[in-house]
Amino acid sequence: MRDDRGQMQTIEGVTAAFIVVFVLVVVVQTTSVTPLSSSFTNQHIKLELQNIGNDILTTLDDTRLVNTTDPATASLLKQSVINWAIYSDYSMFAWNNTTYVCLTGNSHSSLDTPLTNAIKFALVEKGIAFNLEARYPDGLGNVRTSKIVWNGDPSENSVTVSRFVVLHDSDSEIPVGPSYDDINVLPDISPETNLHNTVEVRLTLWVM
Amino acid sequence: MLTSAFLLAISLVIIALMLNNIIYYNNIAYIGYMDQWSYDDVSIKNMIVEESINAYKATAGDANAYNQHMQGFVSSMNDVLMPKGYYVTLTTQQVHPWPVSSGTYPATDMQLNISTRDSSKTYSISTTYTRQLPQPATPTPTPVPSPQNVVVKMSSNKTEMFLTETDTALITVDVTDQASGMPRANVLVDLHSNLGEYQDAGGNTIYRVQTDQYGKAKAYFYTLSLGTHILNASVGPNPSLAAGNLSNDVAIVCKNVVMPGVCDHDFMIDIPSLDYDADPKPEKQDYLTVTVPIHLPATPGSYEYVDFKATITSGNHVNLADVSITDISDKKLKGSTQETKKVSLKFNRIDKNAPYSATVTVSVTVTCDIDHRVLTETKTYVISGHPPVAT
Numbered sequence: 319m320r321d322d323r324g325q326m327q328t329i330e331g332v333t334a335a336f337i338v339v340f341v342l343v344v345v346v347q348t349t350s351v352t353p354l355s356s357s358f359t360n361q362h363i364k365l366e367l368q369n370i371g372n373d374i375l376t377t378l379d380d381t382r383l384v385n386t387t388d389p390a391t392a393s394l395l396k397q398s399v400i401n402w403a404i405y406s407d408y409s410m411f412a413w414n415n416t417t418y419v420c421l422t423g424n425s426h427s428s429l430d431t432p433l434t435n436a437i438k439f440a441l442v443e444k445g446i447a448f449n450l451e452a453r454y455p456d457g458l459g460n461v462r463t464s465k466i467v468w469n470g471d472p473s474e475n476s477v478t479v480s481r482f483v484v485l486h487d488s489d490s491e492i493p494v495g496p497s498y499d500d501i502n503v504l505p506d507i508s509p510e511t512n513l514h515n516t517v518e519v520r521l522t523l524w525v526m
Numbered sequence: 527m528l529t530s531a532f533l534l535a536i537s538l539v540i541i542a543l544m545l546n547n548i549i550y551y552n553n554i555a556y557i558g559y560m561d562q563w564s565y566d567d568v569s570i571k572n573m574i575v576e577e578s579i580n581a582y583k584a585t586a587g588d589a590n591a592y593n594q595h596m597q598g599f600v601s602s603m604n605d606v607l608m609p610k611g612y613y614v615t616l617t618t619q620q621v622h623p624w625p626v627s628s629g630t631y632p633a634t635d636m637q638l639n640i641s642t643r644d645s646s647k648t649y650s651i652s653t654t655y656t657r658q659l660p661q662p663a664t665p666t667p668t669p670v671p672s673p674q675n676v677v678v679k680m681s682s683n684k685t686e687m688f689l690t691e692t693d694t695a696l697i698t699v700d701v702t703d704q705a706s707g708m709p710r711a712n713v714l715v716d717l718h719s720n721l722g723e724y725q726d727a728g729g730n731t732i733y734r735v736q737t738d739q740y741g742k743a744k745a746y747f748y749t750l751s752l753g754t755h756i757l758n759a760s761v762g763p764n765p766s767l768a769a770g771n772l773s774n775d776v777a778i779v780c781k782n783v784v785m786p787g788v789c790d791h792d793f794m795i796d797i798p799s800l801d802y803d804a805d806p807k808p809e810k811q812d813y814l815t816v817t818v819p820i821h822l823p824a825t826p827g828s829y830e831y832v833d834f835k836a837t838i839t840s841g842n843h844v845n846l847a848d849v850s851i852t853d854i855s856d857k858k859l860k861g862s863t864q865e866t867k868k869v870s871l872k873f874n875r876i877d878k879n880a881p882y883s884a885t886v887t888v889s890v891t892v893t894c895d896i897d898h899r900v901l902t903e904t905k906t907y908v909i910s911g912h913p914p915v916a917t
Contacts, residue, residue, distance in 0.1 A: 327527070334531030341535035345542040361553050365560050372565050379569070383740065384708075390580060397740065405698055405742065407683075455605030479562065482569045482606070484577050484599070493727075508598040511591075512584050513577075516602045 364477050367446065367523040371479035374436050375521060379481050396483040398433035399452060399517055400492060402466055405430070408495045408503045410465045413442060418467065433519070434467065447472070447526050453480075453518040457507035463520075464495075464503050476524035485514040567640060570614060571649060573603065574638055578653050582633045587624030592634070615639045630656040675704040678715060678773035680759045687749065687780045694746040695778055697724065699759050701737045709741025714762035722749025722780075734762055747778065754779050794821045795888050795905045804878075812875040813849065816840075816909060818888045822865040833893045838869040838886060844910075845882035846873040883910030 378395040392400065402408065411418040411429045418429035433450070441448050450467040485492060487506065492514055495503030506514050577599050585591035600616045607614060617637040625631040633655035639648045683696040701713045716734050717724045724745040726732050735743035749755055759773040796819040803813040820836055834856040840848060849872040856867070869888060876882075889904045 330528050334527045337528075337531045337535050341538050345538050348542060348546065361560075368560055368562070372562075376565070376568075379572070390583065401740075405744070407696070453606055455602045457602075459605065461605055461609055477560075479565065480569075481565075482573050482603070484573055484580075486580065507602050508595075511581075511595045511598055513581075513595060513599050513602070516573075516599070516606055518606045 360475050363525055364475060367477045367525070368479055370440060370446070371477065371521045371523050374433075374440055375479060375481035375519065378433055378436060379483070393483070394432035395481060395519060396485070398431035399483055399485065399519065401431040402429065402452075403492050403495065403504060407493070408464060411467050412469055413438075413448075413467065415442075421468070429467065437467075437521075441523065445526060447524050449520075449522040451520040451522070452504070453520060454504055454515050455507055456501045457505055458501070462498075462501065462503075472522050473524045473526075476522050478520055478522045480518050480520045483517050483519060485517060487512045487514050563642065566610070566612065567647070570603075570607070570612070570640060571638065571651070574614075574616065574636070575651060575653055578634050578636060578651070579655060582621070582653070582655055587621060587633075589618075589621040592621050593618055611643050613641045615641075625655065625657045628657055628659045630654050676710050676713060676761060676771060677702050677704050678759050678761060678771055680757060680773040680776050682747070682757070682776045682778060685778060687747075687778055689750065689752060689780055689782050691750070694725065694748045697745045697747050697757065697776070699735060699737070699743045699745075699773070701741045701743075701761075709737070709739075711737055711739045711741060713737045713741070714764050715743060715759045716762045717745060717757070717759050719747065719749075719755055719757045721751040721753070721755045722747055724748075749778075749780050752780050752782060793890060793892065793901075793903065795819075795890060795903060796821060798886060798888075798907050798909065800909060812878050814846065814873040814875060814882070814909075815870055816873070816886050817868055817870040818886070818907075820867045820869065820888070820890055822867070831892045832895045833891070834867075835891045836867055836869045837889050838871050839889075840871055840873070840884050840886050842883070842885045843873075844884065845876050845880045846884045847876060848872075849874045881911065883908065885909075 375395060378398065379393045381394045382391045383394060383397055384391060406420075406429055409420050409422045409429075411434075412421050413419075418434060420429075437448060437450070447469055448467070449465070449469055449472060451463050451465050453461055453463045456462050485504065492504065495505070504515050504517065507516075508514070578596065581592050581595040581599070585595060596616060596618060600614055604614055615638075617639075619635040619637060621634050622632045631654060633653045634651075636651045636653075637648060638651055639646060679700040679702075681698050681700075683698075687693045687695055697717070699715050699717075701710045701715060702708060703710050714734055714736050717732070724732050724735075725748050726745065732745060735745050737743045747755075747757060755778045757776040757778060761771045798816045798818045801815040801817065803815065805812055816838075818838060822831075835853070836855070837853045838851060840846075851872075852868075852870045854867050854869055871886060873882075873884065885906055885908050887904065887906045889902065891900060891902045893900050
């Protein structure tokens with residue numbers, strides 16, 4: 319083996335080893351080896367958050383304020399929007415680990431609605447961050463968003479769930495909201511009927 | 527050996543691709559589970575059904591009014607839905623006549639179509655309406671009301687008010703049943719306070735409010751008296767309730783309005799003084815120093831000036847050259863104390879025997895600490911001569 323064949327076999331061996339090592343490196347870097355890799359875990363958590371959020375909104379929307387099937391009786395979700403409008407003057411709140419504190423000029427003591435109470439029970443104690451918003455048409459073809467509870471910008475892996483409620487002029491005299499760009503918050507978009515406005519209640523959830 | 531290495535490498539690549547595909551499809555499956563569409567679909571259907579019954583009731587079965595109501599509703603709903611990729615059309619097929627007797631009757635028949643970006647669903651929706659007419663009166667024994675207890679709670683949106691004609695506090699009263707804890711509607715509640723008065727939304731004085739269907743009532747508290755106001759409420763004269771149950775006390779402190787001071791534009795840039803520094807040696811140059819006093823007189827009030835800056839610049843030099851400039855700045859000046867600041871500029875005489883001249887500009891900038899207004903003043907002087915004389 320002390321001739322040219324020995325040299326060739328050595329070179330061949332080194333090349334073969336290089337090819338195997340190179341392919342191993344490439345394969346290890348491109349393969350998500352375990353099912354607990356970050357993308358898989360995030361998808362799972364997002365699915366859980368979406369289920370929790372939809373459960374909260376669906377349960378409150380399907381539960382009426384008093385035990386009746388009369389659709390004229392407000393659901394707890396609808397009542398939450400009404401309470402925010404009437405008793406909190408459309409103010410924006412934040413959760414300070416103890417209570418909801420008002421962030422706008424009106425110094426309301428707290429935000430007391432069935433929805434925010436349910437969120438406190440279902441999300442806060444589990445360490446899930448959340449934002450709560452109301453989207454509604456302004457009657458001019460635009461859709462506007464008002465923040466009800468704002469705890470900061472959500473993370474990239476946040477999930478937003480929503481539920482629609484309809485407000486009527488007879489719903490405990492929904493007050494005229496503050497004006498932005500000459501448009502009131504939750505304006506009466508159908509003055510000739512008792513329809514007041516349509517609201518999409520949006521709940522954004524994310525894990526800190 | 528090389529062939530084996532190639533075969534092993536290809537095998538590793540194939541295995542890696544298979545694993546990646548498995549994980550990819552698992553993740554895609556999760557994204558499929560996370561489709562919000564099914565929730566929105568149910569929510570839209572519920573809304574349509576409830577609004578249809580509400581419109582039927584509100585319009586007493588009048589088909590034209592009903593259609594107008596529902597068209598406005600669907601239009602507003604589409605405003606909210608279209609950004610999410612949904613579009614709803616609602617076709618009313620029949621509006622049944624308004625029932626004339628008690629019972630449950632068919633109300634409306636509709637066809638609801640919900641279109642998304644890549645699919646469309648159509649639902650046939652029929653609603654019913656239950657009408658309950660008052661029963662004919664039958665002689666019944668006179669009911670003996672048994673007093674029931676309720677719990678009255680009062681809260682306010684503020685604990686401090688200012689003594690102005692426009693400042694009010696929003697007072698909210700909650701009435702709940704003592705036994706069940708449920709809200710009590712239509713309960714008259716008397717409002718009390720040691721000072722001040724309650725008003726409704728129109729500014730009219732009120733002494734009593736009635737709870738709405740959610741057991742809540744609101745009023746506005748208004749006062750022109752200084753000091754601590756104690757507010758509470760009690761159950762009023764309701765036929766079936768034990769009157770007099772008193773709520774918790776709410777304390778609101780009314781304070782005087784603190785009028786902010788006003789920073790006047792009261793500082794003054796004085797005329798410059800010139801100091802000629804002649805050197806007896808002809809080969810040495812003479813110097814001319816221009817000093818400009820800035821007076822800040824004492825002013826009433828407790829306000830302060832902040833970010834005081836005074837600068838001095840020169841131009842149009844004739845037989846003069848800048849040597850040094852002394853600007854001044856101060857972060858905080860007491861407005862109540864008289865002060866004089868000085869800025870100065872030192873020139874070099876180029877030719878001792880020739881006349882000289884220059885313009886000197888003094889600028890003062892100061893910010894009022896109360897209203898954050900920036901106050902400025904600028905003055906320009908011409909200095910000239912031989913020997914120097916201020917003009």
